[in-house]
C-alpha cells in the first residue's frame with residue numbers, strides 16, 4: 001500500500017504581517033527590516049505560532065508587534081537573556097531577537113558575548129541606526145566620532161563600537177550585514193541566519209531619518225553598498241571576515257561575513273540530550289538534592 005506524503009502548509013510573507021500599523025516615521029529603515037523578516041519567515045516555512053519574537057526597548061524594538069509571531073517587547077537591553085530562557089524552556093520554538101544598536105551594544109552589550117559562547121539556536125537582528133531614536137536623538141554606542149546630537153552639541157569625542165568586529169571577536173559562528181535598500185539581499189541573510197544551527201547575528205544598517213546622521217536614508221545606501229559576493233569574499237574565512245569588518249563605518253558591505261562551516265553543538269541541543277540521558281537513569285525527583293550532598 002502506498003502512503004500519501006502529508007501536505008505541509010506553505011506560508012507567504014503576508015501571513016507574518018499583523019494588523020497593527022507601524023508608527024515609525026515615514027522613511028524609517030525599520031519598515032524595510034520588517035518586510036525582510038516577513039519574506040525570510042515565509043521561506044523558512046515555520047508557522048507563526050511556532051515563533052517567539054523577543055525585543056528590547058526602542059523604535060526598532062516595536063518590531064515583534066508588527067508580526068503574527070508570539071512577541072515580547074521586553075526590557076531595554078535584556079532581549080537576549082529573555083530569548084535564551086525561552087529557547088531553553090521550549091527548544092522547539094524558532095526564536096528571533098531584535099532591537100537597536102543602543103539596546104544591543106550599550107545597555108545590553110554585556111549579554112552579547114554570553115549569547116555567543118553559549119550558542120543557543122537563536123537569531124539576533126540589530127537595527128543599527130547609530131543613534132537613540134525612541135528617546136529623540138542622543139549618542140548611541142555606534143555613533144560616529146564628531147557626530148553632533150542633543151547630547152553632543154560640539155560633536156562626539158568617543159570612538160564607535162564596531163558591532164561586526166565585536167561579535168566576530170567573541171567567536172560568533174554566523175555574522176551578516178544587510179540594508180533595507182537591498183530587500184532581496186536582506187531577506188536572504190535573515191533566512192540564512194535563521195537556518196543556521198546556533199547563535200546567528202545580522203546587523204542591519206537601518207537609517208533613522210528623523211534623528212540620524214544627515215543624509216542617512218535608505219535610498220542613499222543603494223549607491224554606496226557593496227555585496228560581499230561581488231568581491232568574492234569567502235564566508236568560511238574568519239580572518240578575512242574580520243579584515244572586512246574593520247571597514248564598518250567607512251564601507252557598507254552586505255552579505256554573509258562569516259559562516260562557520262562546522263557549527264559547534266548548541267546549548268539547547270546539549271541540554272536536551274543531557275535531560276534524555278538523565279531520564280534514562282530515572283532518578284526520582286526527591287533524590288536529586290541528595291546528589292549535591294558532600295561525600
Ligand SMILES: Cc1ncc(C[n+]2csc(CCOP(=O)(O)OP(=O)(O)O)c2C)c(N)n1
Nearest residue numbers: 057058059060076100101102103132133134
Ligand atoms: C533601563 C532603561 N534605560 C533607559 C531607557 C530609555 N530608553 C528607551 S529606548 C532607549 C534607546 C533607544 O535606542 P536604540 O536601542 O538604538 O533603538 P532605536 O530607538 O534607535 O531603534 C533608551 C535609552 C529605558 N527605557 N530603560
Ligand code: SF4
Nearest residue numbers: 025028059133208209
Ligand atoms: S525616530 Fe528614527 S528610528 Fe525612530 S521611527 Fe523615527 S526614523 Fe525610525
